[in-house]
Structure formats: C-alpha cells, structure tokens
Amino acid sequence: MVEIKKIAVLTSGGDAPGMNSAIRAVVRKSIFHSLQIYGVYRGYEGLINGEIKEMELGSVADIVHRGGTILRSARCDEMFTKDGQKKAAMQLFNRGIEALIVIGGDGSYRGAQDLAQFGVRVVGIPGTIDNDISGTDYTIGFDTAVNTVVDSVSKLRDTATSHERVFIVEVMGRKCGDIALRSGVAIGAESILIPELPFDLQEISEKLLRGFKRGKNHSIIIAAEGIGDIRDLARKIEEYSGFDTRVTILGHIQRGGAPSAFDSVLGARMGGKAIEVLLEGKSEVMISFIKNDIIDRPLKDAFKPKPPIDRKLYNLANELAI
Ligand code: ATP
Numbered sequence: 001m002v003e004i005k006k007i008a009v010l011t012s013g014g015d016a017p018g019m020n021s022a023i024r025a026v027v028r029k030s031i032f033h034s035l036q037i038y039g040v041y042r043g044y045e046g047l048i049n050g051e052i053k054e055m056e057l058g059s060v061a062d063i064v065h066r067g068g069t070i071l072r073s074a075r076c077d078e079m080f081t082k083d084g085q086k087k088a089a090m091q092l093f094n095r096g097i098e099a100l101i102v103i104g105g106d107g108s109y110r111g112a113q114d115l116a117q118f119g120v121r122v123v124g125i126p127g128t129i130d131n132d133i134s135g136t137d138y139t140i141g142f143d144t145a146v147n148t149v150v151d152s153v154s155k156l157r158d159t160a161t162s163h164e165r166v167f168i169v170e171v172m173g174r175k176c177g178d179i180a181l182r183s184g185v186a187i188g189a190e191s192i193l194i195p196e197l198p199f200d201l202q203e204i205s206e207k208l209l210r211g212f213k214r215g216k217n218h219s220i221i222i223a224a225e226g227i228g229d230i231r232d233l234a235r236k237i238e239e240y241s242g243f244d245t246r247v248t249i250l251g252h253i254q255r256g257g258a259p260s261a262f263d264s265v266l267g268a269r270m271g272g273k274a275i276e277v278l279l280e281g282k283s284e285v286m287i288s289f290i291k292n293d294i295i296d297r298p299l300k301d302a303f304k305p306k307p308p309i310d311r312k313l314y315n316l317a318n319e320l321a322i
Pocket of ligand 1: 012014076078106
C-alpha cells in the first residue's frame with residue numbers, strides 16, 4: 001500500500017452547484033488526516049500550466065453555500081494528447097503530489113484514467129447537473145437543477161394561466177432525460193418528453209385538447225434538450241392542437257445558484273469518501289451514491305452506458321397526467 005502525503009483536487013467540465021461543498025470536504029478532511037492538499041485551478045488546463053496552490057482550512061471558508069466552483073473549471077483540448085497528459089502528470093510529480101481527485105463528468109474521468117497510466121493515483125467524484133454518469137444514482141448538482149426548473153416553471157405558470165397558453169419548457173441534460181423527468185413529475189407537467197423514449201405529437205396534442213375541454217387554463221410540457229429542435233416541436237403541437245404555444249429555454253440558469261441541502265450534503269459525503277479511499281490505498285475509483293449509501297467502485301464503471309431511465313416514474317407521470 002502506498003502511503004499518501006500530498007493530494008490535489010480539481011473541477012472539470014461543466015460547473016455544478018454542490019461542487020464547492022465537495023471541495024471543502026476534500027480540503028478539510030485531508031487536513032484532518034494531516035495530509036497536504038493542493039487546489040488546481042481551471043481544470044486540466046490549469047494542471048498542465050501549473051496553476052496549483054496549497055489549500056488551508058481558510059481556503060474553503062464561506063464557500064459551502066455558493067454555486068459554481070471556487071477552483072474554476074475549463075475544457076482543455078491539450079489533455080486529449082499524450083503530450084498534454086504527460087505534462088499534467090509531471091506538474092503533480094514535480095511537487096511530490098501522489099494523488100488527484102477529479103470532480104466532474106465522465107469526460108473528466110477519462111482524463112483522470114489517462115493520468116493513472118503515468119502512475120498518478122486518481123479518484124473521480126461525479127459533479128454535473130445532467131445526472132448522466134453511469135454507476136451512481138445521483139450526481140452533485142442534479143437536485144439543485146431540478147429545483148431551479150421547478151421554481152422557474154412556477155413563474156411561467158402565471159403567464160401560461162393568464163393567457164391560457166401551452167408552454168413548452170426545454171431543460172438541460174444533454175442526452176439524458178433525468179432533469180426533465182424529475183422536474184416534470186414535480187410540477188405535474190401535462191407531458192414529459194425525453195430522448196430515451198419515443199413520443200407521439202398527435203397524442204400529446206389530443207391530451208392538451210382534453211385538458212382544456214375539462215376546464216384547464218394552461219398546460220406545461222417539459223422537454224429535455226436531447227429530444228431535438230424544440231421550436232419545430234412547438235410549431236407542430238400548435239398545428240395539431242390549435243393552441244397558442246410558447247417555448248421557453250431555461251438554459252444555463254439551471255447550472256447556477258446555491259446548492260440544495262441535498263447537493264451540499266452529497267458533495268460533503270462524496271468529498272469525505274474520496275479521502276477515505278485514498279487513505280485505504282485505492283486508485284482509479286469513482287465515488288458513487290447508491291441507494292442512499294456512498295460507496296467506491298471502479299472508475300471504468302462510469303464509462304458503461306447509463307442504466308435506462310426510471311420507467312416506473314415515467315409511467316406514473318403519464319398516469320397522473322391523463
Ligand atoms: P460535463 O458532463 O459537465 O460536460 P465532462 O467532464 O463530461 O463534464 P467534458 O467536456 O467531456 O466534460 O470533459 C472535460 C475535460 O476533460 C475535457 O475538456 C478534457 O480536458 C478532459 N477529457 C475529456 N475526455 C477526455 C479523454 N478521452 N482523454 C483525456 N481527457 C479528456
């Protein structure tokens with residue numbers, strides 16, 4: 001077993017609320033165990049350029065409630081090359097840093113996996129609002145993003161009701177429909193459109209008509225960004241149903257804001273666990289939230305296809321929105 005004395009942490013890919021809580025946990029738990037802990041700024045870009053600073057207890061004071069990431073994040077093309085990866089590993093070795101904790105999505109994990117080939121001990125923490133990482137039930141930031149969608153839709157609902165309109169709200173998630181499904185159920189959406197499952201526009205329009213006949217004064221459809229051109233979809237629904245249909249794309253608002261209590265706690269638990277697994281001598285692992293337990297599992301599990309969408313929740317949503 002390798003005894004670890006110096007650890008570094010970075011955030012990479014899209015920022016997500018709760019990342020700061022994970023950084024704080026990594027820093028404080030390292031210091032608790034008398035380890036030296038370094039923060040790498042601007043993801044792999046900063047690692048290659050040597051933007052590395054030792055962190056102290058005070059470095060992470062007053063951040064737990066803040067969105068984004070105090071370490072900043074970046075996407076870095078050089079990290080895709082062997083040369084870039086070697087430079088990144090050398091920046092760590094030159095400082096005597098044996099291990100790197102990467103908070104980010106599966107792309108960031110691939111970078112970590114590459115660094116492991118050079119002998120860096122690596123741990124991945126899933127940080128992305130999209131919840132699109134295999135091997136964990138939840139990623140840090142997902143819950144906050146869902147809450148942001150719920151909050152935004154409650155505001156849109158006022159206009160939808162006043163003007164008796166159909167609103168189609170596009171939410172983030174890339175190819176993953178989790179934000180759409182979870183927020184759609186939370187707000188009682190008439191329809192939830194996700195890339196994982198087919199949908200029928202005629203049926204959706206008929207459902208809208210039935211609703212309005214029953215006296216509904218507005219309808220909300222939640223659509224995941226991964227389903228394609230939402231404006232085209234709105235045009236077709238308007239054509240089929242005859243209702244005034246408006247599109248709202250929530251965009252990056254979903255990535256910002258203070259983390260929910262759930263994401264703060266998730267970040268703290270995952271950050272703490274990352275230090276524990278390094279102290280146990282493990283490497284090339286990811287930290288996962290499975291059935292309310294925080295566990296570690298092989299990093300390569302993150303590269304497997306994501307399990308199918310929660311079909312039970314999807315079916316329930318359809319049953320409730322008859
Ligand atoms: P998000 O889901 O929020 O986009 P992500 O971690 O998946 O997060 P990516 O843009 O895929 O985001 O990856 C972030 C960075 O990780 C890339 O800019 C690159 O520096 C590094 N990276 C991604 N894929 C690889 C790879 N195959 N090999 C080496 N480095 C990689």
